[in-house]
Amino acid sequence: MAKDYQPTLSTTPVTPAVTPAPRASSTEKQRGLRPVSFILLAVGAFVFLFPFYYMFIGSLQTEPDTSVAGAFPNFENITGANYVLIDESINLFRGLVNSGIFTGGVIACTVLFGIPVGYALAQLQFRGRGAVFALLLLVQMVPFQLLLIPLYVLIVRDYGLADSYLGMILPFAINSTAVFVFRQYFLQLPASLFEAARIDGASELRILLQIAIPLVRPAIVTAILLTFIGPWNEFLWPFLVTKDTAFQPLAVSLANYISNVAATAANPFGAILAGACVLAAPAVALFIVFQRQFISTNIGSSAKG
Amino acid sequence: MTTSTTVGKPRDPGTSPAPAPRRRKNLLGRQPLGIVFSAPYVIFILAVLAFPLGYAVYISFHDFFFTAPGVAVERPFVGFDNYAAVLTDPDVGRSFANIGVFLIINVPLTVGLSLILANALNRVTRFRTFFRVSYYVPYVTASVAVVGVWLFLFAQNGLVNSILGPLGPDPSWLVNSGLAMPTIALYVTWKQLGFFILLYLAALQNIPEELYESASVDGAGKVRQFWSITVPSVRPASFLVTLLATITGANLFTEPYLLTGGGGPDGASTSPVFLMYQEGILQGNPDTAAALGVILVLGVLLLAFLQRRFIGGKDD
Structure with missing residues (x-):
């Protein structure tokens, strides 16, 4: 299923006696x-x-x-002066650490809570499964812009979570697309495998931890990659939540630099581009190293619904 | 598999003396633990999605303002007042017109280019990984980072104008009221294209090769094959691509905020979400901003419905 599709004309063994002419022309x-x-x-x-x-x-x-x-x-x-210049203005290391905490928190919640629900939707029979699945599909249709104002009112004003990692992470905590990827992968495992383990007396939790999860490791990498893009690159929400520079992810502090401070620097473009390289490098490196986990079949199955 | 069913079947009649506990279990399903496994996700969705969604509608119908946490104030119901305020605001009309310009440029360009490039990618085997990775690199990179380069490239004396020489527009791209929005549309097309290429690639790989073979035996050229086989076969993917591109367009915020310095020049590139930020959070009118959000979402739903009508998603 996950096999790359290749134009197979030249590789299929065609019996040479049968019509060699059309074959040659189409290869041509x-x-x-x-x-x-x-x-x-x-x-x-x-x-x-x-x-x-x-x-x-x-x-x-x-x-x-x-x-x-x-x-x-x-x-x-x-x-290398541009890197020093941008570092003096926005503290690149602090920004990277904040981006890392924000992204890491979202990934941790997605893996911790997303895998059980993905497994339950694929392999367990329980009351309300259809409703949970409908919710999962529906959630991907809800546009974030409608939630912007109420989430700001609730998280920043009512719960007082401005300038905190929790406030940043909360709206993104469990990535629904990742849950969908988990479900798709768990669905491919044969149900008989789990039946056999149940008959042997294994608890559902043990089946999940010791049988199901080790079998879907590629799904976990794919889901982590998909989840990573969101918070690492997210600008609007952390921009609204963090006014204190000590909590700002790099995307926010760099954006503030672009819109405010740039005019005063001697070489604003050099400094902006240096910051941009630092912000882009981790994501680009990650996706080059793990490019095999980010292929069309994975994305297609997650988006098709 | 066979062992589990043969063991399971004869056990059923054997356990008939105790039907009562079995039925109680069935009320929650065969593996009630699934409820426990799903609970955190369901609670999360209800708390940060379903409740705020209802709250947004509530805010949009009331005279709502920010208060310190825990302070009880009266927020009277005002009916459609907030909606009336939004709909009579010329800035709002302008921002929706801007999004219209954005979508007219972005959506056809995205569908066309991603289908053509995915089709080419599906045929070529050499350097395939290199091409695939280079296409989605912009998609996985933070918009804030690549906006920096686009500012540099499209500046008054930037590389693009250096190459164009006297052909370069005056005033330059991002400060030209006629070109600011098209430049943003171009930027977003470039940024998102890799993701849509992957979507199309998945759809293309599901087209049986025999279709092309028999078409080529019937004498159909490559162009004819593209229009008669490829385009109709990827229709569901095309629907998804137009839908997602429309949603991206409606969500536009970072680009007008950074690329054109806050929706400039003179409001020529403001977006509805940018206005929601300005109105709701900077100026402290969350009620009108929430109303604007509701109108925006209704607009997106209407477009999605029209796209479904004309492109269709399910008829494969």
């Missing part, structure tokens, strides 16, 4: 088309990657060079 066609697709993809890759390259180059420039020549590395114009 495919060969003829590939360069077009390839060039298209290469242009796309350039458009997608160039801004990242430019972000890095720009973060190292002493003087912002916006000419075409500035897009190429110039060893006379390289400096």
Whole structure:
């Protein structure tokens, strides 16, 4: 199921006696088309990657060079000073730690509470299962903008959770898409496996911990990756909740720098891009290392509903 | 599997002397522990989603203002006053028009480009991983970070204008009232495209190869095959892509806040969510902001309904 689909014409063993002519022509066609697709993809890759390259180059420039020549590395114009400058203004380390706590809290809650509900929806028969599943599907339709004001009133004003990690984490605590991914993976495990364990007298909790979870490790990595994108990149909610810079995730402190402080810096673009590199690097690195867990079949199954 | 059923079946009649406890168990299902496993999630959804949702509607119908925690004040019911205030506000009309411009540019561009690139990606085997990863890198990166580069690229004397030379627009992209919103739409298309390519790729991989083979035997060219096989086959995915792109557009906040310095120039790139932030939180009118939120969501639902009508999701 999770196998990459490949144009199989050339690999399927076709008996040579049967009509060799159409086979040859379609292989030819495919060969003829590939360069077009390839060039298209290469242009796309350039458009997608160039801004990242430019972000890095720009973060190292002493003087912002916006000419075409500035897009190429110039060893006379390289400096690390922009990183020092942005660090003096917004404390990169503090920002990274806050982003890490915010993201880590959400991932921990999602794994801790999401796996049991995903397992229950896939493998347990209990009253209300249909209702819980309907809730899971419905939740993904609720737009966050409608919740913006009431959540702000409740969390910041009523519960007094402004400038706290709890206030940041709460609205995102259990990622519903991740719950859906868990359910899909648990659904693929044969029910007979669990029946057998039950007959052997294993408790449901033990079945979950010792049989089901070890079998869905890839799902856990996929769900963690999906969950990671949300809080690490989230701007609006932590921006509303944190006014104290000691609690601001890096996305918020960098955004505040862009909108307020930038005008006063000697090389604002250099400093902004240096901060942008620090904010982007963990997410980009994570998704390159774990790219196998983020393939279309996983995403497709989670989004199809 | 066979052992469990053969063991389970003969046990059923054997345990007939004790039907009462069995029925009590059935009330909660065969594995009532599922209720315990689901409870934290259900409580979470009720607390941070269902209740605030109802609360948003409540706020929008009352004269609501911020108070210190624990202070009891009267918040009288005002009917549709907040809605009337929102609907007569020219800024609100402007922000919805801006979102309209955004969607007209963003949605067709997203559907077209992601389908074309996913189709190409599905055919090429070389460097496939490299292409796939480079496409979703913008999607997984914080908008705040990439906004920094776009500011740099599209500045008055930025790289884009350097390349265009005299063809560069004046005033420049982000400070030009006619171009600010299209530039934001372009930015969001670029940022989200990778995710939609993955969605389409999953749909494309479900199309049986035989369809293409028989079409090619019948003499259909690649372009014809794309229009007659690929496009109709991925219709459910297209519906999902337009729906998600519309929701993203309606949620626009970070881009007008940072890219065009707070919805500038002169309100040409404000978004409804940006106005909700300005009205509700900066100016302390959560009631009108909540009403704006309700109207926005109703608008999204209407668009989703129309898209379902015209693109359709279930007829595969």
